[in-house]
Amino acid sequence: xxxxxxxxxxxxxxxxxxxxxxxxxxxxxxxxxxxxxxxxxxxxxxxxxxxxxxxxxxxxxxxxxxxxxxxxxxxxxxxxxxxxxxxxxxxxxxxxxxxxxxxxxxxxxxxxxxxxxxxxxxxxxxxxxxxxxxxxxxxxxxxxxxxxxxxxxxxxxxxxxxxxxxxxxxxxxxxxxxxxxxxxxxxxxxxxxxxxxxxxxxxxxxxxxxxxxxxxxxxxxxxxxxxxxxxxxxxxxxxxxxxxxxxxxxxxxxxxxxxxxxxxxxxxxxxxxxxxxxxxxxxxxxxxxxxxxxxxxxxxx
Amino acid sequence: xxxxxxxxxxxxxxxxxxxxxxxxxxxxxxxxxxxxxxxxxxxxxxxxxxxxxxxxxxxxxxxxxxxxxxxxxxxxxxxxxxxxxxxxxxxxxxxxxxxxxxxxxxxxxxxxxxxxxxxxxxxxxxxxxxxxxxxxxxxxxxxxxxxxxxxxxxxxxxxxxxxxxxxxxxxxxxxxxxxxxxxxxxxxxxxxxxxxxxxxxxxxxxxxxxxxxxxxxxxxxxxxxxxxxxxxxxxxxxxxxxxxxxxxxxxxxxxxxxxxxxxxxxxxxxxxxxxxxxxxxxxxxxxxxxxxxxxxxxxxxxxxxxxxxxxxxxxxxxxxxxxxxxxxxxxxxxxxxxxxxxxxxxxxxxxxxxxxxxxxxxxxxxxxxxxxxxxxxxxxxxxxxxxxxxxxxxxxxxxxxxxxxxxxxxxxxxxxxxxxxxxxxx
Numbered sequence: 201x202x203x204x205x206x207x208x209x210x211x212x213x214x215x216x217x218x219x220x221x222x223x224x225x226x227x228x229x230x231x232x233x234x235x236x237x238x239x240x241x242x243x244x245x246x247x248x249x250x251x252x253x254x255x256x257x258x259x260x261x262x263x264x265x266x267x268x269x270x271x272x273x274x275x276x277x278x279x280x281x282x283x284x285x286x287x288x289x290x291x292x293x294x295x296x297x298x299x300x301x302x303x304x305x306x307x308x309x310x311x312x313x314x315x316x317x318x319x320x321x322x323x324x325x326x327x328x329x330x331x332x333x334x335x336x337x338x339x340x341x342x343x344x345x346x347x348x349x350x351x352x353x354x355x356x357x358x359x360x361x362x363x364x365x366x367x368x369x370x371x372x373x374x375x376x377x378x379x380x381x382x383x384x385x386x387x388x389x390x391x392x393x394x395x396x397x398x399x400x401x402x403x404x405x406x407x408x409x410x411x412x413x414x415x416x417x418x419x420x421x422x423x424x425x426x427x428x429x430x431x432x433x434x435x436x437x438x439x440x441x442x443x444x445x446x447x448x449x450x451x452x453x454x455x456x457x458x459x460x461x462x463x464x465x466x467x468x469x470x471x472x473x474x475x476x477x478x479x480x481x482x483x484x485x486x487x488x489x490x491x492x493x494x495x496x497x498x499x500x501x
Numbered sequence: 502x503x504x505x506x507x508x509x510x511x512x513x514x515x516x517x518x519x520x521x522x523x524x525x526x527x528x529x530x531x532x533x534x535x536x537x538x539x540x541x542x543x544x545x546x547x548x549x550x551x552x553x554x555x556x557x558x559x560x561x562x563x564x565x566x567x568x569x570x571x572x573x574x575x576x577x578x579x580x581x582x583x584x585x586x587x588x589x590x591x592x593x594x595x596x597x598x599x600x601x602x603x604x605x606x607x608x609x610x611x612x613x614x615x616x617x618x619x620x621x622x623x624x625x626x627x628x629x630x631x632x633x634x635x636x637x638x639x640x641x642x643x644x645x646x647x648x649x650x651x652x653x654x655x656x657x658x659x660x661x662x663x664x665x666x667x668x669x670x671x672x673x674x675x676x677x678x679x680x681x682x683x684x685x686x687x688x689x690x691x692x693x694x695x696x697x698x699x700x701x702x703x704x705x706x707x708x709x710x711x712x713x714x715x716x717x718x719x720x721x722x723x724x725x726x727x728x729x730x731x732x733x734x735x736x737x738x739x740x741x742x743x744x745x746x747x748x749x750x751x752x753x754x755x756x757x758x759x760x761x762x763x764x765x766x767x768x769x770x771x772x773x774x775x776x777x778x779x780x781x782x783x784x785x786x787x788x789x790x791x792x793x794x795x796x797x798x799x800x801x802x803x804x805x806x807x808x809x810x811x812x813x814x815x816x817x818x819x820x821x822x823x824x825x826x827x828x829x830x831x832x833x834x835x836x837x838x839x840x841x842x843x844x845x846x847x848x849x850x851x852x853x854x855x856x857x858x859x860x861x862x863x864x865x866x867x868x869x870x871x872x873x874x875x876x877x878x879x880x881x882x883x884x885x886x887x888x889x890x891x892x893x894x895x896x897x898x899x900x901x902x903x904x905x906x907x908x909x910x911x912x913x914x915x916x917x918x919x920x921x922x923x924x925x926x927x
Contacts, residue, residue: 241600242580242581242584243580243583243584243604243606244605263915273893336747336750336751337689337751338747359745359746359747361900361901450896450900451897451900452896467577467885468885468886469577469600470886
């Protein structure tokens with residue numbers, strides 16, 4: 201009875217947020233699932249097509265030259281997304297090492313922290329346009345530096361199928377390495393009990409041993425959190441940078457799943473198909489997160 | 502928690518209520534005036550200025566109608582607004598019209614025109630036919646884009662090459678383009694014979710009498726001799742004498758017209774709308790007729806932009822009044838003076854020719870002979886979806902080089918006939 205009265209009293213306070221969640225989040229999610237079962241071009245009423253969108257996205261058929269996906273662009277977008285996610289481990293490692301460095305008692309440590317954090321608070325489009333010029337094949341800063349310092353003719357970065365993805369990953373590394381991941385690691389490092397380090401010092405452990413046997417295990421929960429969030433973000437990312445810097449090209453080599461969804465929804469007005477792709481993306485993220493969770497739970501214990 | 506004084510609460514409520522009611526009061530106040538919303542994707546500043554002046558003049562002549570004009574609106578925004586029933590009453594459209602017809606967005610202008618006694622013959626007839634579906638006419642011709650060959654006289658003089666003229670075939674064009682290309686062993690190229698533009702591939706195919714969406718027995722059959730000839734030529738030009746995307750980015754800021762104006766591009770097939778940019782420059786350039794195919798009949802390609810009357814407008818008569826005003830000779834002459842393409846009205850293009858760059862008249866010659874729209878009308882296919890398939894497959898051919906021309910046509914045929922999603926299959 202008391203619980204009910206508490207709930208009744210809490211309800212008016214919760215209602216605005218709850219209403220917003222039901223209408224703008226849960227409602228949109230449910231509607232998007234329904235739309236994924238339809239063919240809808242915005243202008244005419246949706247037509248129910250069952251699982252046809254999913255079949256087209258995920259289906260394969262036998263062609264003269266062998267088995268081929270029904271929609272090769274979707275699979276290419278999946279490949280591009282996974283490829284770009286290869287940037288997650290180096291970024292995490294970079295953030296961890298940077299946090300270790302900034303955790304030392306240095307003169308001006310606050311300034312260093314600010315400087316490394318700056319890229320993640322600068323407006324994204326501004327950063328992307330800056331990098332776009334830096335990547336310019338003929339006049340960009342990077343190729344000029346490669347030529348002047350090493351005598352190497354740099355690649356055509358953003359207009360090369362082979363280099364466009366690494367270029368975006370490089371920019372992503374620069375933006376993310378000193379960002380929130382570094383701050384999380386920094387917070388985690390400051391929570392590692394000093395006694396452990398003192399004990400290690402008495403035992404004669406070297407720096408590498410301390411790092412590997414004390415620091416790294418003690419920040420595992422943070423690593424797990426960052427990894428989970430990075431994987432979720434990685435699957436959903438890639439749109440803004442590709443939109444501004446490459447338009448998803450060259451030859452769709454930077455079209456990620458989120459860009460694919462955007463193209464179908466707003467360029468081709470293929471809403472049902474875009475919704476189906478979004479649900480496939482959700483399923484993939486869900487499975488990965490679940491696996492990651494199970495794997496990490498054991499390790500953390 | 503301290504209690505708010507009652508007068509303060511009442512004043513707040515009153516303010517809240519009045520803010521809700523105010524827009525309604527304003528609407529009522531202006532109730533005598535019809536408000537038309539006009540949207541255009543046009544980003545060209547000169548053209549925006551010209552259109553704003555037209556709108557102001559229309560409002561002066563029709564004080565009962567106010568036109569709210571928006572420019573630089575993405576076409577998908579127009580469609581999304583229309584879907585949400587807050588779309589513009591009239592909009593300028595240079596994309597594929599057929600989906601708007603199929604989805605009941607592009608209203609039929611024929612009955613309104615008949616009622617007003619409007620004479621369609623003031624326009625180039627093929628433009629009106631392009632918008633005609635049976636007895637209905639779904640857009641109002643405004644802008645005509647023909648194509649001609651723009652060339653840099655300085656680069657021709659330096660190489661001792663004679664200027665292009667009306668006798669040129671595409672083979673000759675390719676040869677000269679190759680000779681005018683200067684690529685050092687390393688580092689950026691210094692000069693390019695051929696400057697592409699966004700629709701270059703489609704233009705060459707259509708100019709050869711080709712059609713990516715050619716059909717036989719109800720199936721897409723793109724592997725035609727015309728398409729083959731066009732694809733071979735496109736590949737040769739792209740490989741031998743054209744700037745790469747990074748070159749265009751480097752010296753043209755990503756703009757094909759700016760790339761030509763830097764003086765590094767010797768020749769470029771340029772649509773008429775580029776003259777709004779070229780005529781502002783001091784470059785030593787001129788215009789020649791576009792080359793002809795070596796084999797088969799020469800096609801004269803055109804592109805369009807028309808004003809669409811939103812079928813969901815609440816003010817069709819007022820909107821048609823605006824369209825009709827747009828078609829008057831004086832308004833169309835103002836349009837032609839902006840050189841953002843030719844005016845759709847045949848008798849309004851003298852301002853396009855001045856100040857005099859002698860070759861500008863080639864665009865008018867092309868307008869008289871035009872017979873092939875760059876975007877073919879696909880009554881039962883979606884041009885945008887199918888074009889995406891063509892683009893994706895062509896990229897495998899160039900620049901990826903994953904497939905050869907035979908495989909390109911095989912794959913293209915297969916994918917056009919078995920597109921992925923249900924909406925593409927429709």
